[in-house]
Amino acid sequence: MLDPTSFDRFEEMKQELLDIIEERLDESEHILWASTDQQFYFITSQIVVFSARKTIVKPAELVSVVPEMTSSSIFYHFIDARTRTFGHLDDFRAWLYGFEDKYRDLCDILSNVDPFFSTLPELRQQLSNIFKDYFGKER
Amino acid sequence: MGSALDKYSEICGPDVIDQLRQLVAPLKGAKVIHVNSTRKGGGVAEILAKLVPLKKELGIDVSWEVIEGDADFFKCTKGFHNALQGNKVEIPRSLLTNYEETNRRNSEDLRSKLEDADIVFIHDPQPASLLDYCPDRKGKWIWRCHIDASRPYRPVWKYLRNFVSGYDASIFSLAAFAQPLPHVEYLIAPSIDPLSEKNIELDPSEIESVVSGLGVDLERPIMTQVSRFDIFKDPVGVIRAYRLTKKFIPTLQLILAGGEATDDPEALSVLDDVRTAANDDPDIHIMLLPADAHRSINAIQRASDIVLQKSLKEGFGLTVTEAMWKGKPVIGGDTGGIRIQVVNHQTGFLSNTPEGAALRARYLLFHRDLLQEMGEKARNFVRENFLLTRHLREYLTLMVSLLHGRGDRIELE
Structure with a gap:
């Protein structure tokens, strides 16, 4: 298994991927093939970062803001963030750690969310529930 | 305005x-x-x-x-x-x-x-x-x-x-x-354009009038494929999938909606094969619609419970997105652009055989709540991507x- 968020640069991940593929190909005694309709395509992408024109200053505001976030905002802040923040953190934790230890328990809960096994709307729901539960209790 | x-x-x-x-x-x-x-x-x-x-x-x-x-x-x-x-x-x-x-x-x-x-x-x-x-x-x-x-x-x-x-x-x-x-x-x-005649929201009375007018009973489940009568769209395979499903859901109806017969000998030959396979089954509705029958196609898709696009070979296949936009899960052939529209088990199912398509259709018609949920996911997927x-x-x-x-x-x- 390759964790894409554990690499600092895409080039490193690409190289690791190629090495793994080469290694498996080296093991094979047979000529490998794929039908024309089942090819593998290497595609690159550019991320476009839009302003959502929303700013919050208090962590408790996450309760009302997260359920309204678009799927692409969830992707940007919870998945893409891991490739661009120090320590490969999502944006929520990166921000909450800035309040010193105050939200450490919330960060622990967030670190248990695996973002790669649910759809973005499901992820939004999961995060919304976490923030609602946490700040509901806090109040 | x-x-x-x-x-x-x-x-x-x-x-x-x-x-x-x-x-x-x-x-x-x-x-x-x-x-x-x-x-x-x-x-x-x-x-x-x-x-x-x-x-x-x-x-x-x-x-x-x-x-x-x-x-x-x-x-x-x-x-x-x-x-x-x-x-x-x-x-x-x-x-x-x-x-x-x-x-x-x-x-x-x-x-x-x-x-x-x-x-x-x-x-x-x-x-x-x-x-x-x-x-x-x-x-x-x-x-x-x-x-x-x-x-x-x-x-x-x-x-x-x-x-x-x-x-x-x-x-x-x-x-x-x-x-x-x-x-x-x-x-x-x-x-697709959500404001076009083919995709715009329709009043339930219009859907009822169009579909009933075509002899289809809206009270019974409807499975539909909208596509040309082309061998690669596998309409005969669709009829086979319908028959396998109907054994378990006897009230099921099938609509095969395509373009009007042309002088294209290949299309006419496929249409002959389709009619032979249908064997005068009153619950199979073969419809030859004019090229501008966008509103009728829209109504048929909206009246359907499940939409099939059982292609063996496909270009992009935008009829899949059209159906998904109407909240229908699609059972599609695992080929071409269908693969990026149908997220297997999420917005529909990918299937390579009539048997596989029939199994998925039965599953969805049995689990009506899942059919509904998958249809909603399909519509949202189209809203974000197509x-x-x-x-x-x-x-x-x-x-x-x-x-x-x-x-x-x-x-x-």
Whole structure:
């Protein structure tokens, strides 16, 4: 298994991927093939970062803001963030750690969310529930 | 009456329109030109007729030019089209000479405009050689290929490649449709227009009137495939899947809706096979609809419980997105563009056999709650990925990317 968020640069991940593929190909005694309709395509992408024109200053505001976030905002802040923040953190934790230890328990809960096994709307729901539960209790 | 963007905002949400406005900001002052070979008729003209006014409304200085040609020119470009799709078409040298000469003649009128533009989109092979006649172009030229060129007839592709290699970039609809070229290649999938007759919301009474008028009972489950009577759409396989499902759900009805019978001997032969397979089953409704029966198709899709697109080979297959937009899970063949529309087990099921399709249909008709849930996911998936607004956003992104650098990310203010 390759964790894409554990690499600092895409080039490193690409190289690791190629090495793994080469290694498996080296093991094979047979000529490998794929039908024309089942090819593998290497595609690159550019991320476009839009302003959502929303700013919050208090962590408790996450309760009302997260359920309204678009799927692409969830992707940007919870998945893409891991490739661009120090320590490969999502944006929520990166921000909450800035309040010193105050939200450490919330960060622990967030670190248990695996973002790669649910759809973005499901992820939004999961995060919304976490923030609602946490700040509901806090109040 | 609001603007077109206001109408799309009601469907897609204001955030989507705001993103389009943010993308347009770096394009302020840029001159953009689209060139194709017809103002009306065909998918390219249809999409330009929608995209160009929306770009204008966003404030882009955009125009749409159409080249002119004689019968021989269009005979030649029809040959290009068929050859790119894989048919072995020999095109006489005289037609190729006329093709080049026609582009040269058109360039006389268009040259100053084209050379002055910041971005020129040339659609399909018809105007592709215009580039050669505009040596002093200052902007970026992009060749937009709307055709499935996954397995082109090589002699014709070699000829066309000479022209398209000189472009700054090209666009294909799907990775599988692209050919290697010496420049950056973009992928932009087609889209549907939620405001068109084929996709607009319909009043339940209209749906009832259309479907009942066709002899279909709305009180009983309906399975539908909308497509040409073409062997690769596997209509006989659909009938087989229906029969297997009907053993468990005896009230099931099947609609096979396609275009009116033509003089195409292949289509007529497939239609004969379909009628034989249907064997006068009163619950199988074979419908030959005129090309402009968009509202009827819309009503049929909305009245259906499940939609099939059991293709054995498919280009993009936008009928899948049309059904998904109406909240229907789609059971589709595991081929071509169906694969990127049907997310297996999420927005529908991919299936390679009538038996597999029947099993999935039974499963969905038994688990009505899941059918509903999958249908909702399908509609949301289309809202985010296959509406005209996404199509427009990708054109704008491509322009920003070409004019303002090609890093890993584009950060907008």
